[in-house]
Amino acid sequence: MTVKKSGKLFIHFTFLTTSIVPLQNRNCFVPISEIIAVEETEFNKKQRNIGRWQKMAKLHAFTVHYVKKARNHRWRCRDATFWCVDEHLCNQWTQALKELLEMQKSRPKQLLVYINPYGGKRQGKRIYEQKVAPLFSLASISTDVVVTEHANHAKDNLFEVNIYKYDGVVCVGGDGMFSEVMHGLIGRMQKDSGIDQNNPKASLVQCNICLVFYFSGSTDCICYSTVGISDPVTSALHIIVGDCQPLDVSSVHHNNTFLKYSVSLLGYGFYGDILKDSEKKRWMGPMRYDYSGFKTFLSHHYYEGTIAYQPAKQTHGSPRDKESCRMGCYICKQSEKQLAEQNKEHGLKHEEGEEEWKVIKGKFLAINAVNMSCACPRSPKGLSPAAHLADGSADLILVRKCSRFNFLRYLVRHTNQDDQFDFPFVDVYRVKCFQFTSKLSEDNESNVMDIGKKRFGQFCRDHPACCCNIVNSTWNCDGETLDSSAIEVRVHCQLMKLFARGIEEDCKDEAAHSQSSIEQLL
Ligand SMILES: Nc1ncnc2c1ncn2[C@@H]1O[C@H](COP(=O)(O)OP(=O)(O)OP(=O)(O)O)[C@@H](O)[C@H]1O
Ligand SMILES: CCCCCCCCCCCCC/C=C/[C@@H](O)[C@H](CO)NC(=O)CCCCC
Ligand SMILES: [Ca+2]
Known part of the structure; x- marks a missing residue:
């Protein structure tokens, strides 16, 4: 396994060394920015028969969880486990990778989550608990979760809580819920900066602190236009890797x-x-x-x-x-x-050109x-x-x-x-x-x-x-x-920032690109 630098940092899983070996027999190439987490792993002998190594010594292992890009802009979480007999070497790798992840400064650590239990066919809460929350906890993101009890609950709440302690706000719902949370965030930022939203010519303060993302509505046009797909796991992974996409907002x-x-x-x-x-x-x-x-x-x-x-x-x-x-x-x-x-x-005072x-x-x-x-x-x-x-x-x-x-x-x-x-x-x-x-x-x-x-x-x-x-x-x-x-x-x-990166070029191009990057590395 090697970690190489070429503009961006990449982790390149391969079988070059006899001292550290991937458990699954595969080649894989992942930018550090798309690693979700690295964990020490209890080596389970039942996992795979690894022949003579098993009998010779106690084995040490760690697992790398990373983003796997599938078709149609869908992202999935995959993992690769590496083992070796040298405990010190194994710890060194784990530590080095964790340090690299720590250097990814745009990643959120604390999120405020609003769930509309009625939005998107009433599946939002279940989807969040089963598919999204485990990924956040794997990535060591702590969350405060509010399940809304009525319309405008999230918006009102955003005027009361200390939003500045969060790296982002996640709303689980459709376009309607997104709009509500966005109004809460933008409104709160203007209130705190003494800007009158009733003035149509006012220059509004950008929402730099809190970022929003959402999934599971009935039109989901914001998801489709910013990520290319409306899919809870994909959205969660974009949040975890700290993607950031600015977004224009119109005032009416x-x-x-x-x-x-x-x-x-x-x-x-x-x-x-x-x-x-x-x-x-x-x-x-x-x-x-x-x-x-x-x-x-x-x-x-x-x-x-x-x-x-x-x-x-x-x-x-x-x-x-x-x-x-x-x-x-x-x-x-x-x-x-x-x-x-x-x-x-x-500053914020832009001259209105005639x-x-x-x-x-x-x-x-x-x-x-x-x-x-x-x-x-x-x-x-x-x-x-x-x-x-x-x-x-x-x-x-x-x-x-x-x-x-x-x-x-x-x-x-x-x-x-x-x-x-x-x-x-x-x-x-x-x-x-x-x-x-x-x-x-x-x-x-x-x-x-x-x-x-x-x-x-x-x-x-x-x-x-x-x-x-x-x-x-x-x-x-x-x-x-x-x-x-x-x-x-x-x-x-x-005016706003989303946990997204804009629509990526389609997967065919991406596969070709990553192949050429592998060749550059080898
Ligand atoms: N607990 C709640 N009870 C009733 N309404 C709520 C609640 N929480 C949020 N809402 C409101 O429900 C509206 C619709 O929410 P959401 O967008 O999640 O649902 P949807 O049915 O998927 O709709 P859309 O067509 O917008 O995708 C939002 O405007 C929001 O203000
Ligand atoms: C012969 C068939 C031709 C069909 C052509 C269909 C063209 C559809 C274009 C749809 C554009 C959607 C724009 C998105 C608007 C959202 O902000 C809003 C909130 O979710 N959704 C609607 O208002 C819901 C609007 C739903 C419109 C159908
Ligand atoms: Ca625009």
Whole structure:
């Protein structure tokens, strides 16, 4: 067995020495950063017949637990046991490896865990106890666990506990639970720094202390877009190795009042209507989205309104790029540098540039603003395949009034390789902020509301067959409805940090890469 240095430290299990021998007959190559734990092992003679050694002397052994990368971004914990007759040599190896692990400074030691016992088919608590907690204890991570008793329990609790003693916060639940914990964390950080969340122009304080991760929901789009899979063991292993992925967060305001934060989808029209309808069908579980999706598709409502946005000029990418945001993304790294420079120059007080606003009026079937691709099992490439996790911008997708058939063609392209933005009725912009006002609220504000419209119900009186809805739609903010249709949205670059590393290139590439690294080492 050898430990070699080549930029990163790697442990290379092989059979080169006769003094220390792996129990299983295999070759393996693991970066130190992906070792979970090293333990002294009681050598069990029944484990394997190792011939003459067994009879000659007392054997000493240690076990290395490490990350094994499987298909589709899935991670698993595997172990390799090494034995030798020399107790001193065995101890030296164990000690050396433990010291190397101690040097991995980004690894969490103490975590605060919130479990929603009702989220994700009510399996969250069982999954945590059976699959996740044993891994945390193997990696010597201590945890304080809170099983929530009601909605907002975790959020309220985050305002009371001493969050600064934890290296991270883990939430066991779906996108809804993630959103709740994120609101608790960001809110607490702003409160402690004296920042008024109601001010839409306030520069928010980054959450550096606490990192969040989650699993086991019904859409799990944050997991799919940041790790590539929603799987509790994979998530737990990313936490243990201390992976850290910055994440953009949008703040949503109405009339100088803070409404919510969003990390995945802010959707008006189609996705807002699906959510509103599906809330009444919670008992159907994840199927509710398919049912309400079909119903909303058939209703084919569109909404009039005005969008004003500021383009994100600072970012290097475009929503029509063919390259997606992946681990170590160059575009997100550039934004990180820019942010660090800005913070150095101005502290938190960034000057609001008087940059030009672009204004678009129209009739829309859907208005979607996404901070990440929003990949999920229903749409493996997501709503905006080239959106970046941490570039300080959101992709604003406008789907204008079109026929049902064309809208179906647009939706189907979320499930195949064709470009979903390549339609004359779809526009996409990379933005740093935007505002939306529905026609109805504009009319209300200017007091030109035709009372007749109210009396004759919700469909447009002038064009009864046009499906033009004169009531507002609802904003879907990461799976929760907003009370106001007129909103002001701003992207805060890298406000949060996740226990993740971005999506890794697929396993084929990885296998090729590790093979070449082995060859370099030998
Ligand atoms: N003990 C509890 N009782 C009731 N509601 C809770 C409890 N704990 C958390 N919640 C709330 O339940 C909501 C949904 O949680 P979660 O996201 O875990 O479930 P889900 O059914 O998987 O939903 P999603 O569709 O968001 O994936 C969250 O908004 C959270 O605030
Ligand atoms: C012919 C079939 C074509 C099918 C095309 C389907 C395209 C689906 C794209 C799905 C995008 C999901 C975006 C994620 C939003 C989450 O923040 C939110 C909270 O979990 N989920 C929903 O609002 C739930 C939204 C569910 C929508 C179905
Ligand atoms: Ca982004």
